[in-house]
Amino acid sequence: MPASASTALLTDMYELTMLDAALHHGTEGRRAVFEVFGRRFPATRRFGVVAGTGRILEALERFEFSSDQIDWLHDQRIVSDEALDYLRGFRFSGSIDGYAEGECYFSGSPLLTVESTFAECTLLETLLLSILNHDCAVASAASRMTIAAHGRPCVDMGARRAHERSAVSAARAAVIGGFGGTSDLEAAKRYGIHPIGTAAHAFTLLHSSEREAFDAQIALLGTGTTLLVDTYDVTEGVRNAVEAARAAGGELGCVRIDSGDLVAQAFRVRGQLDAMGATTTKITVTNDLDEYAIAALGAAPIDSYGVGTRLVTGSGVPTAALVYKMVACEGPDGRTRGVAKKSESKSTVAGRKTAGRVFDADGYASEELLVAGGTPEEGLAELKRQGARPLQVPLVRAGQIDAAAWSPEALQTAQERHLRSRNELPYQAWRLSEGEAAIPTRYAALS
Amino acid sequence: MPASASTALLTDMYELTMLDAALHHGTEGRRAVFEVFGRRFPATRRFGVVAGTGRILEALERFEFSSDQIDWLHDQRIVSDEALDYLRGFRFSGSIDGYAEGECYFSGSPLLTVESTFAECTLLETLLLSILNHDCAVASAASRMTIAAHGRPCVDMGARRAHERSAVSAARAAVIGGFGGTSDLEAAKRYGIHPIGTAAHAFTLLHSSEREAFDAQIALLGTGTTLLVDTYDVTEGVRNAVEAARAAGGELGCVRIDSGDLVAQAFRVRGQLDAMGATTTKITVTNDLDEYAIAALGAAPIDSYGVGTRLVTGSGVPTAALVYKMVACEGPDGRTRGVAKKSESKSTVAGRKTAGRVFDADGYASEELLVAGGTPEEGLAELKRQGARPLQVPLVRAGQIDAAAWSPEALQTAQERHLRSRNELPYQAWRLSEGEAAIPTRYAALS
Incomplete structure (x- = not known):
């Protein structure tokens, strides 16, 4: 693999520093769940469009540190030798679930859910966000344009x-x-x-x-x-x-x-x-x-x-402003529990979300339902109980990437999926004027 | 060279179609001069910052069509076999002059001047614009931020x-x-x-x-x-x-x-x-x-x-809106003359520009002087006569790229050059509020 083809350094330095500190402290192996989501839309976006998932899987395939990159990290003293040993053989071995490309999304929708050790989840942060923030911004602008083009x-x-x-x-x-x-x-x-x-x-x-x-x-x-x-x-x-x-x-x-x-x-x-x-x-x-x-x-x-x-500049919204937050992690007792940041204006909802779309009697989407906490199975059962269509699909399982998700055929499928998903939204989704998201997001907590 | 390292397909299809039609018609070899410039700034930009020139030279080094790319162009029937023959051995053999990285620029400033055959100039259009439009937008936003940071x-x-x-x-x-x-x-x-x-x-x-x-x-x-x-x-x-x-x-x-x-x-x-x-x-x-x-x-x-x-999104101006226009070309009689488009609101000034910055008695920049027409030597003589500092430097000569322009040292030099160039501007350049460009652009025509 030529150095330039590696995606491993398309990463903020602090991801590696955190990994290093966690290794040093013995906490790097704790199981964690991270979610990619947006807090709110700007007023000109009634819905978001998921795009970039296929590119993420392609980039993940090339997320390996070349010897040239390891040497540079060493020369620059970015991380310790212990961390370099960890990075040298790094391959993501966890699971990723997410909204399929083309699906519409709303406030809080977990576009991706990454589950692995703290170290593995952390290393992927920047790359996942870069790809989704760009691609979702462009796809969302494109969708408004194709609406306008009738x-x-x-x-x-x-x-x-x-x-x-x-x-x-x-x-x-x-x-x-x-x-x-x-x-x-x-x-x-x-x-x-x-x-x-x-x-x-x-x-x-x-x-x-x-x-x-x-x-x-x-x-x-x-x-x-x-x-x-x-x-x-x-x-x-x-x-x-x-x-x-x-x-x-x-x-x-x-x-x-x-x-x-x-x-x-x-x-x-x-x-x-x-x-x-x-x-x-x-x-x-x-x-x-x-x-x-x-x-x-x-x-x-x-x-x-x-x-x-x-x-290409997202029609006034050049980035989707998605964030990547840890929502659950294993404690020193080996038990996994929901975690949340409490800082002013940036708080998060604890626990892994299972996401579904609820429809009204006429068949139009009425709510984004996020079931927080519990296992994915419990979450799915709750979605079923509430009559919601589940929105997450498996993308990576134990490090194995679903290659079909980034084929040319997948791109056509994503376009068709988007048109279907958009057609399910209520009328206000189609308006170009400023306003609220087309449907509200409701959180339901599993005890 | 791996296919992905080639920059040759980072190009709009019509560049190849025009090349093909020109080859077919026997006009591809006519000498031409193209310039990269911006028509006007948005109200929040008092000046622009040249950035990306170094990346352009690096990308030009890799502007070659791989056999894989040629095969694809053939399979898709994008261009004729004659054009494929031309592209197969393509290396840019012309000259490029431009503003050095870090220099401030204004309305009409020729950030790059590309001189070669019509075919060669055309092939580079999209790549040159992509790089400069992105990098100048970010550098210009960055400069406003460092002004504000005092x-x-x-x-x-x-x-x-x-x-x-x-x-x-x-x-x-x-x-x-x-x-x-x-x-x-x-x-x-x-x-x-x-x-x-x-x-x-x-x-x-x-x-x-x-x-x-x-x-x-x-x-x-x-x-x-x-x-x-x-x-x-x-x-x-x-x-x-x-x-x-x-x-x-x-x-x-x-x-x-x-x-x-x-x-x-x-x-x-x-x-x-x-x-x-x-x-x-x-x-x-x-x-x-x-x-x-x-x-x-x-x-x-x-x-x-x-x-x-x-x-990274250019603080409200995500693209520098630079364009690439032919300003002179050789006619069927072998004589080169200035050309200009006359369309409503998009007209251009004919003739190759030699650019200089004029200063007032206090040493502050007062004008961007663009001498249109004539040879570069004649243009320089006119700049000298008017007391202007020349702004263009040679970047490529007969296809030979000035590699020093994209070294890490060049990046530090560009930062220092920018601070010097910005310090020469009058006070209004430093204002964050909306308004006119810090200095006006004046065209002088050589007869």
């Missing part, structure tokens, strides 16, 4: 406005939120996402005339391609585009507008296309769209949306 | 709130903006940044009592460590912390507060520490800080700041 296709074009590697993950998260394609080739290759893209303004500027540029593009890509018509003058551009396609013996597939007042432009361009008889030629728009802009374009004759900046 | 150290603790790989780059960008350390081990290792971190709330919860947890941490890390005092009750926590250190024969190094009203807590904790005689024990705070919170804490007895979410 079935018109949305595609990701945000690579240039995000870190080059997070862009790859953002494309994947966007698919979970309902997007249909990406401009990012690495994402397309790695995750089997439909790749999209034709040409930029520079291609038109390269040629002596717009028409020459359009001819060149059509010669290669055929008349079904998408021509960018706003480099100079849109009306002229549309005429050139349609004529170039007809000169090549076909009707143009699509025109793209990337600037100006998109509503007005779309009506004008549609009118012009129709007047030219190019009634099958579609219109796609791409200028700084977000869910609000997409909603405002709902009445305009537009066929699809290319979304960039606002998608 | 010399008190700021350290990065944001890894968990960012994509796991962008967190590594964010730590690097934060150093350029004046930060002094990072919790992210991969960043510390890769870029030689000072690693920081001790323990989280879970470590306290693991033990039978807070005091036992503190004893365990001090036993390993010594009394100079930082103890987190707000798991249960802060007053109790501070007493436990000081007593634990004294029981181990020393005075405690630092306490960390991570919740509640930090101003009030800092005064209370400082008073308590002083009353206990622990006058050398420092206070660090870490709860959702941004430049405004840091400024508000300026009068409180705090010794350092740990910044997370708001740093």
Whole structure:
């Protein structure tokens, strides 16, 4: 394994210091349960979308310390030799359960439940949070955009406005939120996402005339391609585009507008296309769209949306603000009990949660039910008693990773799961305006 | 080179389609000049900070298409066989000039100038923008935070709130903006940044009592460590912390507060520490800080700041919104001339820019001067004539990358350069409030 492929140092230093202190004190082996959850949503999020679970399993597969990394930890004196011995052979050997990718989540929902020794649980904290905080933020924004698009296709074009590697993950998260394609080739290759893209303004500027540029593009890509018509003058551009396609013996597939007042432009361009008889030629728009802009374009004759900046930056919410907290641990007496932090404004609910969704008589979700304490079996029995649909699935068992959870097929399944889960939510979930979470969270304690 | 180490597919599909169409049409070899610049700042940015140049050079070194990638492009029919032949042996052979890392930039500043064939310039677009848009956004936010901190150290603790790989780059960008350390081990290792971190709330919860947890941490890390005092009750926590250190024969190094009203807590904790005689024990705070919170804490007895979410998400501006535009290209007659896009609200200034900073009589920067058109030599002569300090440095020459620009030493140099560059700006640059850019940009055209 090349050093760079290891995910083990994508970790805050204090995870290793805590491990070291626990080893030193003999407490590292105590059984513990940690949960990943969010305390509350910002007002613009009525629900969250779980994304990143598949990437976590892939990253966990590569969570091993290379000799190069061990040497560096030693040279920097980050941890003691005892800790280095522990890390040298480290493989996570515990269990992880979690919400399946695509599932909607709410305040307190345990997106992941990690159970192992204190040391093992601690080492994973930063990596799990980094992945989920990014991917859930993007998937949640994507879902709002696909709601606003009302079935018109949305595609990701945000690579240039995000870190080059997070862009790859953002494309994947966007698919979970309902997007249909990406401009990012690495994402397309790695995750089997439909790749999209034709040409930029520079291609038109390269040629002596717009028409020459359009001819060149059509010669290669055929008349079904998408021509960018706003480099100079849109009306002229549309005429050139349609004529170039007809000169090549076909009707143009699509025109793209990337600037100006998109509503007005779309009506004008549609009118012009129709007047030219190019009634099958579609219109796609791409200028700084977000869910609000997409909603405002709902009445305009537009066929699809290319979304960039606002998608990959989470449309105002660039991180999901999920935290990773210990909710139960073994005491010196060998008994495991719930634990909770009491600090002002950051308190946590003790005990492992078994999570379910409760539905009303019309079949709409009405509550996120979190049964705190007890064994998972007792929790499931309580969910059943209360008629709730269980939400957690096994992801890792005794260190064995469910590889199927990060296949390309799993990504499609996650998109379908999200649409189903979203469709179960009450009407207020679909509103773009600020407000409360679509459903409340209720805690039930097992005695 | 392992497939994953290649940066060649961190690219929008349309870059390859344009290359393909240009090859097909025989225009791919035309000489072109592209510039990276920002059109305008959001109101909360008085200046931008250049960061990411070093990472670009590193990424460029690995911008090669592996056979695996070529096979995928072929299987997906993304481009023609002719284009695949071109890509198979691709190495960037042109020149890149740019602002040195750490330099402040303004509206229109050409952060990078790429000169080569149209095909080569096009292929780099997405990667250059991804890196700069992320890194400049974080460095610019970091700089505002270090301004607000007035010399008190700021350290990065944001890894968990960012994509796991962008967190590594964010730590690097934060150093350029004046930060002094990072919790992210991969960043510390890769870029030689000072690693920081001790323990989280879970470590306290693991033990039978807070005091036992503190004893365990001090036993390993010594009394100079930082103890987190707000798991249960802060007053109790501070007493436990000081007593634990004294029981181990020393005075405690630092306490960390991570919740509640930090101003009030800092005064209370400082008073308590002083009353206990622990006058050398420092206070660090870490709860959702941004430049405004840091400024508000300026009068409180705090010794350092740990910044997370708001740093790695660019404190409200998660992307620098830089664009990459062709400003000159060779025509069919072999002559190179300036080109510009005329679309509404997205127009560009034609011609290669030579950039300089003009200073007033007091030695403060007064203008960003961009000389458009002409050769670099002519541009430099004009800058000299107008008394401006030239801002561009050579980064790549005939494909040869200046490796010194991405060494760990270069990162320290960039931090020092930034502080110098920021100190040259007029007073309004230092204001956190909304407003105009600290200095205006003036274009001068060479005939």
